Amino acid sequence: MTTSPSPGALATRGPHAFGRALRALFARPGSAIGTSLVAGFLLLAAVGPLIAPYGANEQVFAEARQPPSLARPFGTDHLGRDVFSRVLLGARDIVSVAGLGSLVAVVLGAAAGLLTSYLGGLVEELTFRFFDALLAMPALLLALLLLGMLGPSRANVLIVLTLAYVPIVARVVRSVVLDVKSKDYVAAARMQGEPLPAVLLRDVLPAVLPALAVEAALRFSYAIFLVASLGFLGAGVQPPSPDWGLMIREARTFASLTPWALAAPAVAISVLVVAVNLMAEGLARALQVTRGVR
Amino acid sequence: MTRFLARRLGYLLVTLLVTSLLIFLITQLLPGDVARVILGREASEPALQALRERLGLTRPAPVQYLTWLVAFLRGDWGTSFATEQAIRPLVLERLGNSLMLAGLTLAIAVPLAIALGVAAALRAGRWPDAVISVASLAVVGLPEFVTGLVLIEVFAFRLRWLPANASIAPEAGFLEALPMLILPALTATLVLLAYIARLTRASVLEELGRAYVRTAVLKGLPPRVVLVRHVLRNALLPTVTVVAISVGWLISGLIVVENVFNYPGLGRLLTFAIDRRDVPLLQAISLVAVLAFALANLVADVLYAVLNPRIRLG
Numbered sequence: 001m002t003t004s005p006s007p008g009a010l011a012t013r014g015p016h017a018f019g020r021a022l023r024a025l026f027a028r029p030g031s032a033i034g035t036s037l038v039a040g041f042l043l044l045a046a047v048g049p050l051i052a053p054y055g056a057n058e059q060v061f062a063e064a065r066q067p068p069s070l071a072r073p074f075g076t077d078h079l080g081r082d083v084f085s086r087v088l089l090g091a092r093d094i095v096s097v098a099g100l101g102s103l104v105a106v107v108l109g110a111a112a113g114l115l116t117s118y119l120g121g122l123v124e125e126l127t128f129r130f131f132d133a134l135l136a137m138p139a140l141l142l143a144l145l146l147l148g149m150l151g152p153s154r155a156n157v158l159i160v161l162t163l164a165y166v167p168i169v170a171r172v173v174r175s176v177v178l179d180v181k182s183k184d185y186v187a188a189a190r191m192q193g194e195p196l197p198a199v200l201l202r203d204v205l206p207a208v209l210p211a212l213a214v215e216a217a218l219r220f221s222y223a224i225f226l227v228a229s230l231g232f233l234g235a236g237v238q239p240p241s242p243d244w245g246l247m248i249r250e251a252r253t254f255a256s257l258t259p260w261a262l263a264a265p266a267v268a269i270s271v272l273v274v275a276v277n278l279m280a281e282g283l284a285r286a287l288q289v290t291r292g293v294r
Numbered sequence: 295m296t297r298f299l300a301r302r303l304g305y306l307l308v309t310l311l312v313t314s315l316l317i318f319l320i321t322q323l324l325p326g327d328v329a330r331v332i333l334g335r336e337a338s339e340p341a342l343q344a345l346r347e348r349l350g351l352t353r354p355a356p357v358q359y360l361t362w363l364v365a366f367l368r369g370d371w372g373t374s375f376a377t378e379q380a381i382r383p384l385v386l387e388r389l390g391n392s393l394m395l396a397g398l399t400l401a402i403a404v405p406l407a408i409a410l411g412v413a414a415a416l417r418a419g420r421w422p423d424a425v426i427s428v429a430s431l432a433v434v435g436l437p438e439f440v441t442g443l444v445l446i447e448v449f450a451f452r453l454r455w456l457p458a459n460a461s462i463a464p465e466a467g468f469l470e471a472l473p474m475l476i477l478p479a480l481t482a483t484l485v486l487l488a489y490i491a492r493l494t495r496a497s498v499l500e501e502l503g504r505a506y507v508r509t510a511v512l513k514g515l516p517p518r519v520v521l522v523r524h525v526l527r528n529a530l531l532p533t534v535t536v537v538a539i540s541v542g543w544l545i546s547g548l549i550v551v552e553n554v555f556n557y558p559g560l561g562r563l564l565t566f567a568i569d570r571r572d573v574p575l576l577q578a579i580s581l582v583a584v585l586a587f588a589l590a591n592l593v594a595d596v597l598y599a600v601l602n603p604r605i606r607l608g
Binding site for chain 1: 309313315316321322331370434439440541549564567568
């Protein structure tokens with residue numbers, strides 16, 4: 001039942017594949033910094049609630065509008081909430097929503113891309129026409145429409161991310177599958193009488209994995225961007241949640257009084273997105289995935 | 295060329311049709327009872343029923359969709375719930391404003407991005423390339439509402455060069471509006487700049503490695519001529535496509551930018567319509583935005599085919 005592995009399979013399989021990928025990620029300063037920062041943010045998201053000195057909505061009116069100090073590293077906002085704690089707790093929000101959303105989109109998109117493009121014919125044509133129609137709507141427009149009509153909630157933000165990104169992931173996967181489909185080792189596997197799911201999972205999927213890993217990192221970065229934008233526009237997670245975009249929206253009104261309440265979440269979003277981008281770039285380089293024009 | 299055009303147009307129409315169906319599904323079917331979404335939880339049953347009648351929600355869904363689409367195509371876009379105004383003049387006026395901002399943005403972003411991309415490619419691997427690459431990666435990561443707020447802080451509040459608010463008057467001409475347009479346009483530019491510059495760099499680098507470039511250099515053509523007449527002609531082909539794709543980003547970006555600067559464009563109108571649950575207004579804005587995006591893609595496809603005979607004939 002063994003078939004000759006594709007070049008992609010060589011890069012992603014084997015006992016030391018994970019270690020090799022990690023070493024490649026840390027080989028260049030840019031992607032090393034990016035990957036470390038992303039790991040740092042993930043850690044903060046995990047332990048944030050344990051180390052945050054105050055609750056997200058704990059108000060101390062007597063200490064409202066305090067500039068940053070030792071006791072209040074990022075100061076307090078107009079309601080006397082601790083900005084440092086809110087940024088920390090918001091990290092979990094954005095990482096989990098954007099992470100989960102892009103994960104679901106990558107899994108579903110990969111499944112749709114693999115299956116339909118392998119089957120080809122009418123199924124593929126119809127699926128991708130539908131995806132084209134979804135992509136004909138700019139992502140933020142689609143997101144705002146859906147959230148406006150369904151009502152803003154975390155679950156609906158997840159639905160939005162999935163709908164916006166499944167077509168993009170599916171397209172990326174399809175481009176690789178179309179390339180691999182005609183290769184001898186896939187034809188050989190089929191002629192050996194392997195059932196379709198086995199061919200897809202064992203022979204086609206490994207070739208797709210490098211491009212998929214890079215796409216997943218990119219989706220994560222766009223998802224953070226989108227979730228934060230929705231928060232800023234007031235269409236995503238609702239107050240008083242410590243969502244970074246929402247924090248910026250609320251702090252804007254008091255920008256001259258509490259500039260630190262505006263700066264802290266803005267810097268946090270920027271650093272996180274840049275870090276994820278650097279990591280994605282490093283991943284693409286390490287796995288030798290070139291991204292064409294989408 | 296005619297066949298190519300016909301095929302692209304047909305494709306465009308099918309996509310638009312499916313997208314319009316999607317917009318209809320999201321705005322009119324998905325919420326269950328649209329009347330309740332619009333009027334809220336406390337609305338009385340007679341009021342709900344009256345609104346359902348007015349919106350035609352009592353009819354079967356396919357009939358609703360067709361009436362809605364046909365009415366839109368005939369120019370009857372309905373009345374806004376929130377403002378009681380006719381929707382078409384309102385949306386078209388805001389569309390004009392958004393196009394003005396988008397045009398200025400593209401006019402700044404595209405030449406600048408190409409210049410940066412070419413400069414980086416010509417010095418590939420040396421410090422200018424590294425600076426441009428790292429800077430563009432960083433800029434890509436900054437959401438528009440962050441860069442916009444930084445620009446406002448620096449140029450409007452600290453230096454006092456430009457206004458922070460871009461709520462231009464409806465009768466203002468381009469020149470009058472220009473000072474107010476600069477900061478929003480710069481904010482939107484930053485998002486596009488990095489993306490176009492990175493792709494330009496990649497395609498220039500690819501062309502520089504080709505044999506015909508070596509031939510041109512070896513036969514003694516001045517570097518400038520090689521670059522302009524040979525390399526750029528081929529390298530900028532993908533850029534055409536990229537600019538069209540970035541129109542999609544530009545639309546998303548403008549929604550945010552217009553809200554940051556309170557600019558009276560389609561994006562600001564969209565968030566207004568969402569806040570007020572103004573379904574007919576939402577539908578009209580979505581259709582117009584999708585149409586604009588589709589047309590941009592069509593123009594890019596045609597331009598690409600005009601510039602590249604291989605596509606047109608293949």
